[in-house]
Amino acid sequence: xxxxxxxxxxLAGLDPEQRAAVTAPAGPVCVLAGAGTGKxxxxxxxIAHRALTGEVxxxxxxxxxxxxxxxxxxxxxxxxxxxxxxxxxxxxxxxxRQVRYFAPRLLHGRGMPELLDSKAxxxxxxxxxxxxxxxxxxxxxxxxxxxxxxxxxxxPGEYVVAAAKALRDTxxxxxxxxxxxxxxxxxxxxxxxxxxxxxxxxxxxxxxEHPDVAEQVRTQYRHFVVDEYQDVNPLQQRLLEAWxxxxxxxxVVGDASQTIYSFTGATSAYLVDFPRRHRNATVVRLxxxxxxxxxxxxxxxxxxSQARGVEARLRLELRGQRPPGPEPDLRIFTDEPAxxxxxxxxxxxxxxxxxxxxxxxxxxxxxxxxxxxEKALTEAEVPYVLQGAERFFERVEVRQxxxxxxxxxxxxxxxxxxxxxxxxxxxxxxWSAEGAPAGxxxxxxxxxxxxxxxxxxxxxxxxxxxxxGEAAAVQRPVTLSDFNDELARRATQxxxxxxxxxxxxxxxxxxxLEWDAVFLVGLSEGTxxxxxxxxxxxxxxxxxxxxxxxxxxxEWLWLSYAVARSPGGRARRxxxxxxxxDRSGGGGPERAKAGGGAATKRVERRxxxxxxxxxxxxxxxxxxxxxxxxxxTCPSDIxxxxxxxxxxxxxxxxxxxxxxxxxxxxDATIVALAERRPGRPEELIAIAGIGxxxxxxxxETVLALVAGAxxxxxCPEKTFEIDP
Numbered sequence: 001x002x003x004x005x006x007x008x009x010x011l012a013g014l015d016p017e018q019r020a021a022v023t024a025p026a027g028p029v030c031v032l033a034g035a036g037t038g039k040x041x042x043x044x045x046x047i048a049h050r051a052l053t054g055e056v057x058x059x060x061x062x063x064x065x066x067x068x069x070x071x072x073x074x075x076x077x078x079x080x081x082x083x084x085x086x087x088x089x090x091x092x093x094x095x096x097r098q099v100r101y102f103a104p105r106l107l108h109g110r111g112m113p114e115l116l117d118s119k120a121x122x123x124x125x126x127x128x129x130x131x132x133x134x135x136x137x138x139x140x141x142x143x144x145x146x147x148x149x150x151x152x153x154x155x156p157g158e159y160v161v162a163a164a165k166a167l168r169d170t171x172x173x174x175x176x177x178x179x180x181x182x183x184x185x186x187x188x189x190x191x192x193x194x195x196x197x198x199x200x201x202x203x204x205x206x207x208x209e210h211p212d213v214a215e216q217v218r219t220q221y222r223h224f225v226v227d228e229y230q231d232v233n234p235l236q237q238r239l240l241e242a243w244x245x246x247x248x249x250x251x252v253v254g255d256a257s258q259t260i261y262s263f264t265g266a267t268s269a270y271l272v273d274f275p276r277r278h279r280n281a282t283v284v285r286l287x288x289x290x291x292x293x294x295x296x297x298x299x300x301x302x303x304x305s306q307a308r309g310v311e312a313r314l315r316l317e318l319r320g321q322r323p324p325g326p327e328p329d330l331r332i333f334t335d336e337p338a339x340x341x342x343x344x345x346x347x348x349x350x351x352x353x354x355x356x357x358x359x360x361x362x363x364x365x366x367x368x369x370x371x372x373x374e375k376a377l378t379e380a381e382v383p384y385v386l387q388g389a390e391r392f393f394e395r396v397e398v399r400q401x402x403x404x405x406x407x408x409x410x411x412x413x414x415x416x417x418x419x420x421x422x423x424x425x426x427x428x429x430x431w432s433a434e435g436a437p438a439g440x441x442x443x444x445x446x447x448x449x450x451x452x453x454x455x456x457x458x459x460x461x462x463x464x465x466x467x468x469g470e471a472a473a474v475q476r477p478v479t480l481s482d483f484n485d486e487l488a489r490r491a492t493q494x495x496x497x498x499x500x501x502x503x504x505x506x507x508x509x510x511x512x513l514e515w516d517a518v519f520l521v522g523l524s525e526g527t528x529x530x531x532x533x534x535x536x537x538x539x540x541x542x543x544x545x546x547x548x549x550x551x552x553x554x555e556w557l558w559l560s561y562a563v564a565r566s567p568g569g570r571a572r573r574x575x576x577x578x579x580x581x582d583r584s585g586g587g588g589p590e591r592a593k594a595g596g597g598a599a600t601k602r603v604e605r606r607x608x609x610x611x612x613x614x615x616x617x618x619x620x621x622x623x624x625x626x627x628x629x630x631x632x633t634c635p636s637d638i639x640x641x642x643x644x645x646x647x648x649x650x651x652x653x654x655x656x657x658x659x660x661x662x663x664x665x666x667d668a669t670i671v672a673l674a675e676r677r678p679g680r681p682e683e684l685i686a687i688a689g690i691g692x693x694x695x696x697x698x699x700e701t702v703l704a705l706v707a708g709a710x711x712x713x714x715c716p717e718k719t720f721e722i723d724p
Contacts, residue, residue: 006082007052010045021284022046026055026223028278029251030271034316035300035551036291036514039253043225044074046251048081056223058085062243063225065090067512070227087221091236092196095203102206102213114193119143119184122193126183132176135430136396141171144264146181150197151233151265156182167535200235207242218245229254229274230311233265248278256311257304260508260545262537268311289318289551291514293325296557300550303577307547309540328557330579335569336372336522336562343519344376346558347502350517357383359516361503363549365528368448370504371455373521383501387509397429397448402487404428405452409480421480422456456483457566507545510552518553520546523575524561546577628672629687636675642706643674649701649711656715664698665690677706 011019021031021042029046033039047063050056058078063086065071074088089097096115103112116122120136123143127134134142145168149155154162159178163170170177188195194202207214221243226232229252232240244250252274259268275281289297297320307315333339343362351357362373362384370386377384408425416424423433431449503515507528522528529542550557561574630636647670654661665673669690678684681699685691701714 007049010049010052010081014042014045015288017284017286017288018042018045021286022049024251024282024284026050026249028248028274028281030274030278030281030283031251031253031286032255032271032283032314032316033253033286034255034289034318035258035548036289037286037318038288038290039227039286040070040073040077042286043227043251043253044077044081044083047086047225048078048083050223051083051086052081058083059087060220060222061086061225062094062221062223063088063227064094064240065227066231068093070512074227091200091239095200095239098217099199099202099206102210105213106202106206106210112194115199116188116193116195119146119195122184122187122191123180125187126180129183129187130176130179132172132180138171142177142180145170145177146184147197148263148265149181150195150201151235153234153238156185167538169532197235200239204235204239204242207245214242214245217243218247222247223249225251225253227253229271230256230259230268231261231266232270233267235265237270248280250278255316256314257307257316257544258511258548259311260511260541260548262541268314272310272314285316287316287319288321290321291554292320292551293322293555294320295325295327296320296550296553296555299328299557299579300547302579303543303550304547306577307540307543309537311540311544322554325555328559328579331558331560332574333560333562335564335567337376337567339521339560339562340372340376341380343373343521343558343560344380344382346519347377347382348380350556351382351502355516357501358503360519361387361505361510361513361515361517361552362519362521363505363507363510363552364520364522365507365530365545367506368451369522369527371451373504377502377504384504385501387503387505387513395448398452400429401426401431401449401452402484405480405487406484409484412480416480418456418478418480418483419453422453422483425480426452452487454566455487457569507549511548514552514554516554517556517558518549519558519560520549521558521560522562523559523578525573525575527561528575528577543577546575628668629676638671638675639677640674642677643670645705645711646670646673646702649705649715652711652715653698665694673702673706678703679706 011022014022015038018038018041021029022045024046031039031042033042043063047056047058047061051058051061063071063074065074065088068090071088071090071093075086078084078086078088087094100112104110120139120143123146124134124139127139127142145159145163148168149159149162152162152166156178159181160174163174163177168174172180188198207217224240224243226240231254240250252271254268254271256268256271259266262268270277275283292300297318301317304315305317331339331342333342347357347360347362350360362377364370364373374384374386405422405425408421408428412421412424423431426449429449431453433453503513505513523546528546529539533539533542550559559578561572561578563571565572646665650661650664650670653664657663669687672687676683676687678687681695681703684695684699684702704714705711
């Protein structure tokens with residue numbers, strides 16, 4: 001009776017979908033859990049319910065996560081639910097425990113080899129052995145390629161072909177990477193050490209090749225749960241299958257729309273194909289979002305609804321469960337400094353109004369974007385913490401660059417323009433204006449140094465005042481020494497320790513976290529999606545990054561981009577993933593102070609409205625594209641005969657009213673009508689630029705023309721007047 005009562009308490013308060021996941025029968029269960037839908041509660045409740053009803057023993061359950069924090073959270077919740085004793089570990093922690101335990105048996109009395117904390121040192125040695133010089137960033141990129149290959153079950157001799165098939169952006173020629181990979185494996189074996197992928201492989205080998213080990217492991221673990229299943233790589237899947245040994249008591253939880261780590265070897269294919277691989281699987285969809293307001297949820301749905309590719313097959317449409325909140329802010333700024341200053345000012349206002357700084361986050365695509373926000377928040381006296389990265393001026397490459405720039409003041413001509421002087425000085429640390437190199441770490445290093453060049457451009461635009469006597473002053477060009485002083489000042493400001501502050505984080509680092517207020521910044525083409533996203537699959541992953549960012553917000557959400565990187569710079573387009581700006585009504589441009597004592601900047605604030613191409617489904621950005629309802633590159637399906645009748649009708653109406661033709665309908669609207677051929681008033685009003693007033697004036701006539709009426713039939717010698 002007590003057990004029954006405890007198990008019923010576990011079910012109390014669950015929504016119908018969560019309850020279905022918790023009470024699903026033993027066997028393969030796939031829980032598709034959208035952001036904020038209570039997946040952790042569902043997972044822990046399922047384990048606890050099965051344990052409390054006697055269906056499973058807690059000590060026979062292995063729950064696998066991807067972070068130690070998530071594993072600790074599972075253990076804590078399970079203890080509170082009365083299911084202590086469940087093993088909740090990361091893949092690596094579970095494998096390490098097993099390999100250590102079985103090593104004496106498998107290695108004839110010897111213990112487990114030493115585990116490498118980092119591949120960098122061995123990779124550097126391997127690169128040198130094959131005649132390849134590497135710096136710290138290049139070594140990280142090579143290590144990343146080796147990790148991807150080993151996680152994907154690719155051997156050195158298979159790397160070139162596998163990298164080509166996967167469209168890898170390799171840090172060197174694939175053949176050279178393969179040479180480093182092979183040398184790395186040789187050096188590692190010679191020194192009797194293993195890396196983390198070796199440890200997972202050892203766990204697989206121990207089970208697959210040693211029946212006694214397999215029997216002991218499978219006797220211990222009989223029921224499996226895998227969280228974040230969309231992030232599993234082939235090596236982890238191989239280990240999971242070894243643990244299972246053909247059994248099917250497996251519960252997986254994931255969200256294909258949050259697949260953002262494919263560059264590491266993670267793949268959503270196992271989640272997507274789960275029902276096919278397990279024909280008797282129970283599939284449950286969790287779609288009630290308890291984290292975010294309906295406004296935030298609606299925006300997230302709008303962004304991910306445009307997704308294409310295999311992950312879109314499991315796309316979930318979330319349903320917000322919280323009370324309504326403010327509409328998301330969508331803003332455009334003249335340049336990045338103005339954007340950063342406005343964000344800092346708004347952060348300061350939120351904190352002053354009572355929002356804890358720890359409940360505010362500023363999220364961006366790349367770590368190199370952090371500097372502008374570090375500076376703006378510092379000047380606005382808003383404390384901040386950097387999540388998953390070092391502060392800008394604490395990064396190794398930035399410290400090295402500052403040393404090089406100080407040295408350059410002694411060798412470069414004093415009259416050299418500041419930008420040129422900085423670029424020349426940075427050449428001493430390997431920076432080149434030709435463009436970012438291949439490889440993630442090398443590219444991130446290049447972008448951090450490029451941020452210094454951008455700072456130089458901005459600093460040169462505001463020359464210092466040189467006093468002359470007491471009554472006059474002149475301006476002189478900014479020198480490299482001036483710029484070095486400015487960098488030192490910024491570095492000093494940003495080294496102030498903080499205990500609690502606004503979180504600055506990349507979108508990747510923000511995965512799994514949430515805040516009351518979220519700023520998504522720098523949302524321009526070339527940044528999100530990044531210019532390095534060249535394939536359709538890579539672009540779709542960039543879309544999912546924005547979706548992940550949106551779903552981090554509980555209540556207040558800001559999305560913004562700058563027209564130019566620096567004042568007066570080249571104009572950029574907003575991200576193709578952004579909701580569209582509804583320019584047809586309300587919410588005209590407003591003046592918003594850009595914070596921290598900066599000048600007032602003009603921004604545009606609009607209600608988000610998504611418009612999609614009716615042909616390819618892409619999100620539309622430009623006004624004419626939105627009106628036509630298709631991309632400019634998608635084929636037109638215009639009805640030429642209807643187009644002619646509409647133009648003839650418009651000319652007659654304009655002549656009768658003695659107004660220009662565009663007052664009736666613009667050319668773009670006429671084209672949109674001839675392409676889209678609306679048959680009902682609601683289809684008419686869906687065309688941008690046709691509002692209720694024009695529906696009342698011309699709607700019936702236009703619908704008649706679309707239906708086939710002649711111009712003479714709809715306007716027989718008639719005078720057209722408009723009420724004042």
